[in-house]
Amino acid sequence: MLTLYLAPGSSSMAPHIALREVDARFEIRALSFARRENRSPDYLAINPEGKVPTLLVEGRPLTEVAGILFYLAKRFPAARLLPEADVEAEAQVVAWMSFLAATVHPARRQGIEVARAVYRRVERRLDGRAWAVGGGMSIADIHLCQLFWKFRAKSGAAFSLERNPL
Numbered sequence: 001m002l003t004l005y006l007a008p009g010s011s012s013m014a015p016h017i018a019l020r021e022v023d024a025r026f027e028i029r030a031l032s033f034a035r036r037e038n039r040s041p042d043y044l045a046i047n048p049e050g051k052v053p054t055l056l057v058e059g060r061p062l063t064e065v066a067g068i069l070f071y072l073a074k075r076f077p078a079a080r081l082l083p084e085a086d087v088e089a090e091a092q093v094v095a096w097m098s099f100l101a102a103t104v105h106p107a108r109r110q111g112i113e114v115a116r117a118v119y120r121r122v123e124r125r126l127d128g129r130a131w132a133v134g135g136g137m138s139i140a141d142i143h144l145c146q147l148f149w150k151f152r153a154k155s156g157a158a159f160s161l162e163r164n165p166l
């Protein structure tokens, strides 16, 4: 059984999208940040960082958006959310997700100007391509989608920063 701990509108949206994409059977446990449910002793026992997402795989916690997306892509290969038989392209997907988790996700906390600059760097990396890596959607695109949606929702910005500079 797969169980996703999520908080509406947060990073947990990316694994939630992926679970739907791979057509997995899963349960949801929604946490309220306002009620600090992510800081409860019960949840901290599952994820000591007190953050979402966490995916329970047969009761075992798996954390971090990138780790969960990678797990789902590998476990459900029919969904083709990773490049097939191309280790370099697969590594490019991992590289994208590392960049998104380490640089893009925290950018908003550094102020709107830093965030705008970082999101423009993402647009330049994409260089007009429809997908982050290769000719189809991968877990990197799901991760990107969630971050751009969140940035847009928070800043009221248009989705494409190049066409609609903030």
Ligand SMILES: N[C@@H](CCC(=O)N[C@@H](CS)C(=O)NCC(=O)O)C(=O)O
Residues within 6 Å of the ligand: 010, 011, 012, 033, 038, 050, 051, 052, 053, 063, 064, 065, 066, 101
């Ligand atoms: N590096 C983590 C970041 C997860 C994260 O920052 N989650 C936020 C929501 S977007 C959270 O749970 N915040 C609650 C808190 O820090 O109290 C990942 O990629 O999963």
